[in-house]
Amino acid sequence: MPIPEDVTGEDIEKDVRQELMSLPKGLADDVAKNLVMVGRLIDEDPEQAYAYAKVALRLASRVPAVRETAGFAAYGVGKYAEALAEFRAARRMTGGVQLWPVMADCERGIGRPERALAMAGEPEVQKLDKAGQVEMRLVAAGARRDMGQAEAAVVTLQSSELASNSVQPWSARLRYAYADVLLEVGRESEAREWFAKALEADQSGVTDASDRLAELDGVEFLDALDEDEDEDKVEAEDVGQDAADEDAPDADADTDAEDPERD
Template sequence: MRQELMSLPKTLAEDVARNLVMVARLLDDEPEQAYGYARTALRLASRVPAVREAAGFAAYGVEKYGEALAEFRAARRMTGSVELWPVMADCERGLGRPERALAMAGEPEVRKLDKAGQVEMRLVAAGARRDMGQAEAAVVTLQSPELASGSSQPWAARLRYAYADALLAVGREEEAREWFARALEVDQSGTTNASDRLAELDGVEFTDALDPEAESAFDDEADRETEARPGD
């Protein structure tokens, strides 16, 4: 990215870089703000591939899938890279075109992706199957050598989690529970909510200690227990 920005005048490059840094910082927690910074960077330097890519992810974060897809396509034309192929396919899903996403999963570009990219493409394809009402096919789509591997890479947790969720969608609850647990084993960075899904399957309910209603309910329960004690 720094090398790409070197093609700009120094002051302009610094302004663009500041906006891109803010996009990265805000994308997960404040996507609307990230989108605003991305639009500013795009206005300043639309011919820089990294800017188009950042604008694409910012638009994707606020569910502007048509805009995101256009930016990803522009970035790909500029660089020739295929690494955005899975997220481009997911934009097709967001636009209500799962059949296009599924077609992209069979294109030659997929073979050029690294392992993480290929797994991401498989996740998108499985999602497209579910969008089309093909829940059993989604389960089959996720069955792969990567699923059975002992890898602890971030993609492993996401793949196991997606497989568990797909199993649950077709009523295979015991298997789903096993795969949620296996996702949790390798989810070192907490990218999934596998622990919550496991608790849900086990019938465990969590109470928010900061919720006033939950606190009131707890106090009422404590009062009832006190009243029920003999000899008090």
């Protein structure tokens, strides 16, 4: 995989750089560059990010950060079984629990929501930081919905973090998920309230809460691009009609040519 010249690998996270020090310097640099490319592309071009992650994995499969990165790259392209295998490998190497929620979400992706729900009750959850615990709650609620238990998902999301008025990194997604499942169970007015709260907390645009609110309010947005295309189409039709009118034979001229008595 080609690496742009501006990518040196120097801007990689310090703890990852520390892990790569177990490799020969040249190899460590190559792995670092591929990991940087994964970070650059994972949101805008997940398929390309996945390809760079596979290169890094081939070069340094015994480095925990590489296995974790490969897991997230596989997760980004919907290869949940592969992602789960990589996350498990990374966890075995480090003994950490921070990957527990995404591992549970991989179980959902594979089609085993009951396994994801079981993981939500494991002791590992208590070892997670607050953000990890909220993430685990979101995964558990998603598993409930996968199993057709929307009402139970509502209860799962009800928590002190949801009730808090302070805005945290997870607030927008938690409020949005709660609004979405409220709508699913037919509690539309409450859903609208929580979509509004999600929008208030969504400072970086991670949800489409504004669109959901507009939909509930019956507001339709016209796509500016579509409007421009329609105007261009009308103009093109007008130009085409003008050209046709210019090319059309003059009726009076034809009449003069055909009537000898008018000569």
